[in-house]
Amino acid sequence: MKNRALIALPKGRLYEKAVDLLGRAGIRIPPAPDGSRKLVFPDADGRFDFVLLKPIDIPVYVESGAIDAGIVGSDVLREREADVYEPVDLGIGKCRLVLAAPAGVALSSAGSLRVATKYPRTAELFFRARQLHVHIVKLDGSVEIAPLLGLADAIVDLVETGRTLMENGMHELEDVARVSAKLIVNRTAMKMKSADVRHLITLLDTVVYENPGQQK
Amino acid sequence: MDGNIVGLPAGYRDIMFEDAALRRRIETEFASVFSSAGFREIIPSAVEYLDLYSRGNQGIRERAVRFLDREDNLLALRADFTPAVARIVTAHLREMPLPVRVWYSGPVFRKTDRHSGQYREFSQIGAELIGGDPPDADCEILDAAMQCLVMSGFPDVCVHVNHAGIFRGLVNSLGLAQSELAEVRSAIDRKDMRALGTRLEELGVNGSVRAQVSALSRCVGDSRALAGVASSIDNAESADAIAGLEFLALRLPRWRDRITFDLTEIDELEYYTGVMFTFLSPAHSAEVGRGGRYDSLMREFGADLPAVGFSFSMDKLGECA
Numbered sequence: 001m002k003n004r005a006l007i008a009l010p011k012g013r014l015y016e017k018a019v020d021l022l023g024r025a026g027i028r029i030p031p032a033p034d035g036s037r038k039l040v041f042p043d044a045d046g047r048f049d050f051v052l053l054k055p056i057d058i059p060v061y062v063e064s065g066a067i068d069a070g071i072v073g074s075d076v077l078r079e080r081e082a083d084v085y086e087p088v089d090l091g092i093g094k095c096r097l098v099l100a101a102p103a104g105v106a107l108s109s110a111g112s113l114r115v116a117t118k119y120p121r122t123a124e125l126f127f128r129a130r131q132l133h134v135h136i137v138k139l140d141g142s143v144e145i146a147p148l149l150g151l152a153d154a155i156v157d158l159v160e161t162g163r164t165l166m167e168n169g170m171h172e173l174e175d176v177a178r179v180s181a182k183l184i185v186n187r188t189a190m191k192m193k194s195a196d197v198r199h200l201i202t203l204l205d206t207v208v209y210e211n212p213g214q215q216k
Numbered sequence: 217m218d219g220n221i222v223g224l225p226a227g228y229r230d231i232m233f234e235d236a237a238l239r240r241r242i243e244t245e246f247a248s249v250f251s252s253a254g255f256r257e258i259i260p261s262a263v264e265y266l267d268l269y270s271r272g273n274q275g276i277r278e279r280a281v282r283f284l285d286r287e288d289n290l291l292a293l294r295a296d297f298t299p300a301v302a303r304i305v306t307a308h309l310r311e312m313p314l315p316v317r318v319w320y321s322g323p324v325f326r327k328t329d330r331h332s333g334q335y336r337e338f339s340q341i342g343a344e345l346i347g348g349d350p351p352d353a354d355c356e357i358l359d360a361a362m363q364c365l366v367m368s369g370f371p372d373v374c375v376h377v378n379h380a381g382i383f384r385g386l387v388n389s390l391g392l393a394q395s396e397l398a399e400v401r402s403a404i405d406r407k408d409m410r411a412l413g414t415r416l417e418e419l420g421v422n423g424s425v426r427a428q429v430s431a432l433s434r435c436v437g438d439s440r441a442l443a444g445v446a447s448s449i450d451n452a453e454s455a456d457a458i459a460g461l462e463f464l465a466l467r468l469p470r471w472r473d474r475i476t477f478d479l480t481e482i483d484e485l486e487y488y489t490g491v492m493f494t495f496l497s498p499a500h501s502a503e504v505g506r507g508g509r510y511d512s513l514m515r516e517f518g519a520d521l522p523a524v525g526f527s528f529s530m531d532k533l534g535e536c537a
Contacts, residue, residue, distance in 0.1 A: 003501075064333070065501070086406040190407070191376055191478060191494065192501040194436055209410060 005189065005196035006040065007048050008062065008070030010055040014181055017092040018071045025207040027200075048200065059084065059184065068189035069197060075158060075179045079119045085190055087201045088183040091208050097122065097176040100165050101154035102147050107132070107173050116146035117156035126156070126176045144168045227328060227336030235534060239339070242533055243321050245368035246341055253360045255317040255343050260300035262322075266292040268299050271516040273487045279326040281336065293325035297527060298513070301344045306517040314347030314521070321530070335531070342507070342527030346514065351460055353524050354491045354509060355467045361495065361507060361526045362471050369537055373504065375471070376436075376478040376494040379461050380508070382445075383482050385453025386428055390421055404482055409433050424450070435479040439465055442477045457490075464491065487513075493526060497536040504532040 009018055009029070019029045028044035040051050053061065053070075059082030061067040071090065075097055097119065099107070107130075116137040117123045127134045137152050144164055146152040156176055159165060165172065183204055189197055224230070231239065247257070269277035269292065276299075280292035294300060297320050305316050321341040328334035343360060345353050358375070365373040383404075392400065396419055403412035409430065416426050428448050435445045439462060446458045465472050481494065490509030497504050507526025514521040 060332070086408055089408065089411065185407070187483075188496070188501060188503045191436075191476075191481070191496060191503075192498060205410060 003193070004042065004047070004049045005068040005193045005200065007050050007200070008053045008058045008067045008072075009050055010058060010070075010072055010181075011052050012055060014055065014071065014073060014093045015052075018090075018181065021090060021092055021204070021207065025203040027203065048196065056080070062184050062186050065186045065188055067186070068193055069183060069185045069200060071181055071183055073179055073181050075119065075122070075177065077182060077184065078177065079122050081121065082184070083187070085185040085187060086182045087185055088204045088208060090181045090183055090204065093179070093181040095158050095160040095179050097156060097179055098159045099126070099154060099156050099173045099176055100144075100159070100170045101173055102170050105147075105153050105173075113154055114152040115154050115156055116143050116152035118143055119156055122176065123156040144170065226330065227334070229335060229337075238534055238537055239530055242368045242530065242537065243341060246319070246321070246364045249360065249364045249367050250319040250343060253317070253356075253363070255319040255345075255360070258301070258304060258318045258320055259322065260294065260297065260304060260320060262294050263291055264294060264300060264303075266290045268292070268303060269295055271299060271302075271513065273298070273484070276326070279328075281325040281327055294322070295324055295326055297322075297324065297340055297342060298344065298510070298525060301346070301525075302513055302517045302523070305346050305521075306514070306519045309519055315353065316346045317343070318346075319343040339530035340527050341530050341533075342505070342525060344523060344525035346523045347521045348524065349522050350490055350509065350524070351463045351467065353522070354460070355464060357507065357524045357526060358464065358491075358493060359468055359471070361493065361505070361528075362468075362474065364528075365495065365504075368533075370497060370504070370533070372498050374474040374476060374496055374498060376476045376481065376496060377461060377464065378477070378479055378481050378492045378494075379457040380482075380485050380488040380490060380492060381457030381460070382449075382454045382479055383432060383485065385451045385455075385457065386425065386432065386449070388453065389451045390416075390419075390425065392419060401485075404433075407433075407480070428454075432479045435477065437477060438475075439477070442479075445479060460491065491524070495526070495528065497532075500536040502532055502536055504528055504536060 009015060022029055027048065029050065030044055040049050042049050055072050055076045058070040058072040059077055059080035062070045062084050063082040073093055113134040114137055115123055115134045116139050118139060120136045120138045123136055139146060143155045143157045145168065146155060148168060158179065185197055266280055266282050269280050273296065276296050280295040282290060282292045285291050301318060324338050324340055325336060328336050345357050399415055403415055413426060416429065431445050431448050435441050442458060442461060449455050449458065461477055465475050487510055488508040489511040492508035493506060494503055495505040505526055505528035509524040511522045514523050
């Protein structure tokens with residue numbers, strides 16, 4: 001019992017989609033009674049153990065081996081540069097990471113643009129690849145108001161529909177990355193919990209690619 | 217400033233009493249196995265030119281802890297033992313009859329990300345056999361490694377074995393351009409078999425080779441699993457490599473039950489040229505060491521000699537004891 005594979009689920013925007021996908025793969029996550037539950041809980045059939053974590057922490061847990069596998073957005077994964085396997089692109093939580101700015105700001109004017117973002121590492125790599133010198137301002141939330149308040153000239157942030165950008169008077173300048181959720185697996189767990197982990201991979205791979213059902 | 221007198225810099229630690237005694241005990245057991253197997257100890261310098269790490273395993277140079285000496289030479293604290301062994305053997309080649317068997321134990325230093333929870337000083341113990349060809353030298357080094365582990369109190373330890381030539385032979389038969397190869401490698405490193413299959417199909421790789429790649433990507437098991445893959449392989453390099461692994465298990469009946477052939481693990485393919493070992497402690501679900509054959513490294517140091525070795529993390533051994 002103790003050696004069931006431990007899998008991290010992301011709190012927040014991905015959670016419902018991840019639970020739905022697992023459900024379609026035959027792994028039923030019981031709803032939390034009164035919104036509270038034990039830190040670690042099994043699925044309805046007791047095949048795997050799950051733990052709920054903030055997405056940004058999931059790559060660290062999985063890389064270290066404290067947790068065997070996890071579901072996390074590729075945005076967070078790239079930012080953390082975790083050394084883990086990514087056996088399945090789950091195709092959920094699709095969105096884009098974009099460079100956006102208020103009207104009048106262009107990428108070419110980037111002599112020393114200040115760019116606010118929750119993804120400093122990803123942003124830095126993006127600008128370096130374009131040989132643009134910018135100043136990154138790392139923020140933890142509501143990045144889109146940074147230009148309005150004069151903290152930054154532009155932002156690198158997630159866009160799902162583009163509505164938030166529009167409401168804040170900004171437009172997209174360029175795509176930084178396409179984002180979707182990935183299954184990530186610890187390198188040692190792939191060997192030591194091989195049967196469990198491979199079973200999980202097969203279940204998810206099958207539901208994503210061969211039997212997509214009512215994919216959103 | 218006052219705080220720095222009793223504090224330690226981030227990423228470093230002191231090892232105390234019981235933990236120190238445990239490490240001493242493990243090292244002593246290893247030393248006795250090494251000695252009876254004909255390996256001699258060397259204590260490489262703790263400081264090297266940073267340039268030493270521009271050869272062999274890439275990524276080490278980036279992570280080396282570097283500084284300048286009085287003459288403004290760029291130096292590094294020892295960041296890996298194997299390049300030092302290669303340097304030493306190359307320098308003393310004339311005095312040493314081949315093959316050379318050496319072992320070492322000590323700290324290595326590597327930069328880690330701030331607040332990543334990782335230490336910057338690691339303790340390693342390992343051995344290298346230089347100037348010995350497969351399969352004999354491979355068997356000898358694996359046997360020594362397993363004896364070290366079992367003698368020093370890790371009775372359940374097991375080893376996952378792979379051979380770089382299996383995948384290399386398959387990839388070479390694809391005839392891909394460098395950039396295409398990089399994409400294929402990236403999918404493999406992530407173990408994203410779906411992306412790999414799609415990409416190979418887009419690149420016009422025929423179905424038979426795709427089926428072989430897919431068979432490799434699933435092969436974890438005993439000799440039977442290996443034989444299953446062997447039957448589908450149709451290039452000579454891969455077939456030879458598989459035969460080499462079969463031979464290894466045959467020659468080491470004592471360890472056969474602990475050997476798992478894992479053809480799915482293909483990290484560090486640039487570095488290893490032949491067998492690859494990953495030593496695991498099932499009870500702790502932990503990797504305790506790695507090793508393998510790296511015949512091209514010595515050539516980069518100017519001595520064209522085959523080499524095979526292994527290295528254990530004393531830190532991991534200490535945790536799993």
